[in-house]
Every structure is written in structure tokens, then in C-alpha cells.
Amino acid sequence: MEIAVTSAAETATQPGLFGLMAQRRHEQLALWSEPELGYRGIIAIHDTTLGPALGGTRFWNYEADRDAIVDALRLSRGMTYKAAVSGVSLGGGKSVIIGDNRTADREEIFRAHGRAVESLKGRYITAEDVGTSVHDMEFVREETEHVVGLLGRSGDPSPVTAYGVFVGMKACAMERYGDDSLEDRKVAVQGLGNVGRHLCGYLVEAGARLVITDIRPDRLRAVAAELPGAETSAPNDIYAAKADIFAPCALGAVVNNRTLRVLRVDIIAGAANNQLAESRHGELLHARNILYAPDYVINAGGLVNVYGELQGWDTDQGKRKAGEIYETLLRIFNLSKNQDVATSVAADRFARARILEARRLRSRRPGRSRTEANGGREPNGTPQERRPAGVRGRTRGGASATRLAGDDRQRELHVAGGPGGAGNGLHP
Numbered sequence: 001m002e003i004a005v006t007s008a009a010e011t012a013t014q015p016g017l018f019g020l021m022a023q024r025r026h027e028q029l030a031l032w033s034e035p036e037l038g039y040r041g042i043i044a045i046h047d048t049t050l051g052p053a054l055g056g057t058r059f060w061n062y063e064a065d066r067d068a069i070v071d072a073l074r075l076s077r078g079m080t081y082k083a084a085v086s087g088v089s090l091g092g093g094k095s096v097i098i099g100d101n102r103t104a105d106r107e108e109i110f111r112a113h114g115r116a117v118e119s120l121k122g123r124y125i126t127a128e129d130v131g132t133s134v135h136d137m138e139f140v141r142e143e144t145e146h147v148v149g150l151l152g153r154s155g156d157p158s159p160v161t162a163y164g165v166f167v168g169m170k171a172c173a174m175e176r177y178g179d180d181s182l183e184d185r186k187v188a189v190q191g192l193g194n195v196g197r198h199l200c201g202y203l204v205e206a207g208a209r210l211v212i213t214d215i216r217p218d219r220l221r222a223v224a225a226e227l228p229g230a231e232t233s234a235p236n237d238i239y240a241a242k243a244d245i246f247a248p249c250a251l252g253a254v255v256n257n258r259t260l261r262v263l264r265v266d267i268i269a270g271a272a273n274n275q276l277a278e279s280r281h282g283e284l285l286h287a288r289n290i291l292y293a294p295d296y297v298i299n300a301g302g303l304v305n306v307y308g309e310l311q312g313w314d315t316d317q318g319k320r321k322a323g324e325i326y327e328t329l330l331r332i333f334n335l336s337k338n339q340d341v342a343t344s345v346a347a348d349r350f351a352r353a354r355i356l357e358a359r360r361l362r363s364r365r366p367g368r369s370r371t372e373a374n375g376g377r378e379p380n381g382t383p384q385e386r387r388p389a390g391v392r393g394r395t396r397g398g399a400s401a402t403r404l405a406g407d408d409r410q411r412e413l414h415v416a417g418g419p420g421g422a423g424n425g426l427h428p
């Protein structure tokens with residue numbers, strides 16, 4: 001297969017594949033090609049200390065194969081951190097299919113992707129993400145059981161994500177105002193899609209005042225009509241809106257040099273992924289005393305929702321677990337104060353601490369599984385939950401996925417050759 005990874009000139013300045021993996025400490029990178037179907041897939045597994053790597057499948061026309069690999073590596077690491085802070089027994093992974101996501105040949109492509117996922121025997125569990133849909137995941141399911149977010153199962157994660165953002169916002173209010181009531185607090189909501197709309201419902205119920213915006217005027221009008229009393233704003237004016245809380249629920253990189261000049265809120269708490277344009281913007285928020293709820297902590301309700309599907313939870317159990325975002329944020333805010341670091345830095349430290357603790361517990365008692373080593377409890381002290389399908393018992397391929405996900409972790413570059421070959425959003 002062709003990998004447009006390095007030209008001679010680039011070699012001197014850019015790391016190769018193993019260098020890229022080492023940079024972010026990835027366990028595995030699997031490439032799968034079926035040229036006759038036009039399928040080129042990448043699966044990046046970042047860390048399986050806490051459980052099998054879970055993360056969605058992104059379908060995107062990358063300019064170069066290297067860009068796709070870097071994206072998969074970057075996004076899978078984000079999933080490790082999101083899983084670690086949300087207290088679920090999952091690691092971080094992500095897959096990417098290179099190509100035009102408007103293609104009509106979806107069954108062939110996604111069945112090929114299912115074969116790629118299956119070859120990893122439960123070390124990686126996939127779901128929908130940018131450019132893919134729950135219908136595509138049904139094709140994946142034809143080839144592997146290691147897929148979540150299927151039709152008729154956990155369903156649209158947005159209501160649970162919105163609930164997590166709502167309780168997270170209350171934790172922010174508690175931290176900033178000493179009272180978690182949102183009554184009369186003014187919240188500027190950017191983006192009235194699946195999450196934003198549900199969030200507005202919770203906020204109105206809690207007595208908050210709203211200023212809302214969306215780039216789609218029809219959507220803005222429709223939501224405003226459902227929310228009497230809500231002010232509307234032009235999309236570009238939302239950053240300067242006079243509000244207590246800014247809730248980005250549309251796109252990433254909204255905290256940047258330009259918006260920092262006009263943002264006057266006390267709190268930033270919203271669903272969007274990758275809200276900080278650069279990590280230094282987290283430090284700038286800290287310096288300006290704007291309380292930032294790290295995006296991957298506050299928007300983890302979607303991940304909790306699919307985890308619930310693996311556990312067989314009902315909606316209430318999923319919501320209860322997402323409700324833990326409140327306590328988690330308070331702990332992260334404490335860490336931020338005690339160590340005088342940005343909340344974004346504190347969240348990363350919190351996530352790493354959970355993973356290191358799990359590793360420590362395991363290494364203390366060699367030969368025991370990660371939960372046995374902790375008296376049948378999870379590393380964070382919660383009682384052992386039902387193992388996700390991928391890590392319980394034996395998988396279709398006959399290998400014990402518990403073993404694969406744990407002590408025998410494969411640190412390899414795995415280039416598979418096709419269906420008979422050597423092996424095989426989620427939004428971070």
C-alpha cells in the first residue's frame with residue numbers, strides 16, 4: 001500500500017510513523033487497505049490501560065495519508081483522556097477512513113471497515129463520527145460486534161451530552177459564585193443543534209436567561225419561538241454578549257486571540273470539542289479569571305451514553321453517570337487552584353493520574369487482572385461494572401480480549417493486507 005508519509009526533504013524535519021506514535025505514546029496503529037473497494041482505513045489505539053479503546057470512525061478526504069494518520073493519532077489520544085476523566089472502563093482509540101464521505105458505495109466501504117475493526121478482536125470499539133452515520137455502523141455490525149451507537153440501541157447521544165453540560169455548568173456556578181443555581185444567570189448559547197437545543201431546555205427549566213445564536217437563521221427563529229424570553233444574537237456578536245456564561249455548542253477553536261479580546265463572561269462551559277484554539281488559550285483564561293470547563297470533561301455525556309450501551313444501562317443510568325461530571329469538574333477546579341494551573345492543564349493531570357494509578361495497581365500484583373488487583377473495584381474506587389463486550393470472555397476471533405487489552409499489549413505498527421490478511425465518536 002502507498003503511504004505518503006515522507007519525502008526526502010521532510011524526513012529531516014518530520015518524525016516517521018514510529019516517531020509519531022512515540023510522541024503521544026500510542027500503543028498501536030493499524031492500516032488496512034482494500035484497493036478494489038477503494039477502502040483505506042486507519043485505526044489508532046492510544047491507550048488500553050483502563051479498557052478497550054473506544055472512539056468513532058471519521059470519514060474524510062485528507063490531502064495526504066500522513067494527515068489522516070496524524071488526525072487518528074491526535075483524536076485517539078483525546079479519547080483516552082475523555083474516558084479517563086469520565087470514570088468509564090475504556091481506553092482511547094479512533095479510526096479514519098480516507099475518501100469522499102458522500103460516496104454512495106457505503107456498504108462495501110463500511111463492511112471493509114468492520115473487517116478491519118474485527119481483526120483487532122475487541123481492542124478497539126468503533127462508533128459514528130464526522131462523515132459517518134448510524135446507518136453506516138449497521139454495515140460495520142455485519143462484520144464485527146465491536147461497534148456501538150447502533151439503531152435501536154443507545155440512540156442519539158445528544159440529550160445525555162446536553163445533560164452533562166448542564167450539570168457541568170452548575171458545577172461551574174458553584175465554583176465561581178458559591179451557589180450552583182442557574183436562576184437568573186444569563187447564558188449565551190452558540191449553536192442550536194442537537195446538543196444546544198436540549199441544553200436550552202434544561203437552562204430555561206432552571207430559570208436561566210438566554211441569549212442564543214446559530215448561523216442557520218431558520219433554526220435560530222424556530223428555537224427562539226420555542227423559548228419565549230430568549231434574546232437572539234448575530235453569530236459574530238455572541239462572544240461580546242453581556243452574559244455570565246458562554247456555552248459554545250457549535251464548533252471548535254472559539255477561544256482564540258480574537259474572541260479573548262471581547263469575551264466578558266465569568267464562565268465558559270459548552271459542548272463543542274476542541275474549544276481552545278491553542279493550549280496557551282487555556283492559560284490565558286486562567287490568568288483572566290474566566291472559569292473554563294475543559295471541553296472533553298463537560299461534553300463526555302456522549303461517551304457515557306455509548307458506554308451505557310455496552311453495559312446494558314437504561315437512559316436513567318446513563319444520565320446518572322453523566323451527572324458525575326459535576327463532581328469531576330469540582331475536583332479538577334480544586335486541582336487547578338491548588339497547583340495554580342489552568343483548568344485545561346488540571347484536567348489532563350487528572351486523566352493521567354487515573355491511568356497511572358490503574359497501571360500501578362496492576363503492576364503491583366502481576367498476573368492479576370486490573371479489577372482483581374483492586375479488590376474487584378475499578379481503579380477509581382467504583383464497584384466493578386459489567387465489562388464492555390470487547391473485554392469480556394472470548395471474542396469471535398477466539399482470543400481473550402482481556403489479555404490483549406492488558407498485559408500483552410501489542411506495541412506495534414500493524415499493516416494488514418486485506419480481508420485474508422494478517423489482522424485487522426465519538427468525538428473526542
Ligand SMILES: NC(=O)c1ccc[n+]([C@@H]2O[C@H](COP(=O)([O-])OP(=O)(O)OC[C@H]3O[C@@H](n4cnc5c(N)ncnc54)[C@H](O)[C@@H]3O)[C@@H](O)[C@H]2O)c1
Nearest residue numbers: 157158161191192193194195214215249250271272273302
Ligand atoms: N452530539 C453529541 O452528543 C456531542 C458529544 C460531544 C461533543 N459534541 C460537540 O458539540 C458540538 C455540537 O454538537 P451537535 O451534535 O449539537 O452538532 P449539530 O451539528 O447538531 O449542531 C451544531 C449547530 O451549530 C450551528 N453552528 C455552526 N457554526 C456556527 C457558528 N459559527 N455560530 C453559530 N452557530 C453555528 C449549526 O448551524 C448547528 O445548528 C460539536 O462541536 C460536537 O462535536 C457533541
